[in-house]
Amino acid sequence: MKLSTKGRYAVMAMVDIAANSDGRPIALADVAERQEISLSYLEQLFGKLRRGGLVKSVRGPGGGYLLARTAGETRIADIILAVDEPIKAVRCTPGSPAGCKINKTRCLTHDLWEELGNKIYLYLNSVSLADVVEKRVLGTSGEVYRRDQGNTIVAAQ
Numbered sequence: 001m002k003l004s005t006k007g008r009y010a011v012m013a014m015v016d017i018a019a020n021s022d023g024r025p026i027a028l029a030d031v032a033e034r035q036e037i038s039l040s041y042l043e044q045l046f047g048k049l050r051r052g053g054l055v056k057s058v059r060g061p062g063g064g065y066l067l068a069r070t071a072g073e074t075r076i077a078d079i080i081l082a083v084d085e086p087i088k089a090v091r092c093t094p095g096s097p098a099g100c101k102i103n104k105t106r107c108l109t110h111d112l113w114e115e116l117g118n119k120i121y122l123y124l125n126s127v128s129l130a131d132v133v134e135k136r137v138l139g140t141s142g143e144v145y146r147r148d149q150g151n152t153i154v155a156a157q
Contacts, residue, residue, distance in 0.1 A: 003085065004085060005082050006040075006045065006084070006085050006094070007079075007080040007083060007085035008039050009035075009041065009042070009045060010045045010048075010079050010080065010083045010085075011048060011076055011079050011080065011132075012035050012037065013028075013031050013035060013037065013042055013045065013046070014049070014054070014055075014067070014074065014079050014129055015129055015132050015133060016031045016034055016035055017055070017065060017066070018067060018074070018129040018130065018133050019069060019133045020034075021066060021067065022068075023056075023066075024062070024064075025058040025062065025063050025064035025066050026065055026066070027063070027064040028042045028043060028046060028064065028065065028066045030064075042107075045066060045083050048082055048083045048084065049079070049083065050065075050081050051082075052078070052081075052082030052083075053068055053082075054067070054068055054069070054074060054078060054079060054082055054131065055067060055068055056068050058149070067129070070084040070127075070130070071127065071128060071129035071130035071133060072128050072130040074128060074129045074130075075124070075125050075126075075127065075128055076123035076127045076128070076129070076132070077121055077124035077126045078125075079129075080124060093111070135151060
């Protein structure tokens with residue numbers, strides 16, 4: 001499963017606003033520059049985020065965008081879903097009895113991939129913008145793993 005730029009950029013921009021706003025609106029041009037994302041692409045994404053109730057726009061001089069909820073209340077899954085990014089690992093519609101094969105049956109690995117999509121959603125729904133800003137999502141992702149002689153995965157020293 002690959003998360004497209006739409007979802008990744010929306011999360012990056014929302015984290016930027018959460019980290020830099022201090023209660024004042026942030027111009028998308030500033031976010032675009034800091035995150036190296038096209039301004040026109042951000043404008044499209046923020047239209048969806050505004051319609052999804054995740055940001056508020058402030059017009060005029062000194063205008064820009066503010067979070068509509070606190071960073072602690074804004075879930076990463078909400079951001080991804082607001083920009084129409086599906087969180088799924090199967091080809092067919094999750095939860096649908098019809099599968100993705102020509103005869104509408106499910107492939108042998110359907111349940112495996114559907115459960116992976118569920119786990120990804122649950123994880124992204126458990127992480128808030130505040131968690132990302134305050135670096136509370138750091139774990140073992142930065143460690144390098146290798147297999148030892150007994151095929152047990154261990155952290156490299």
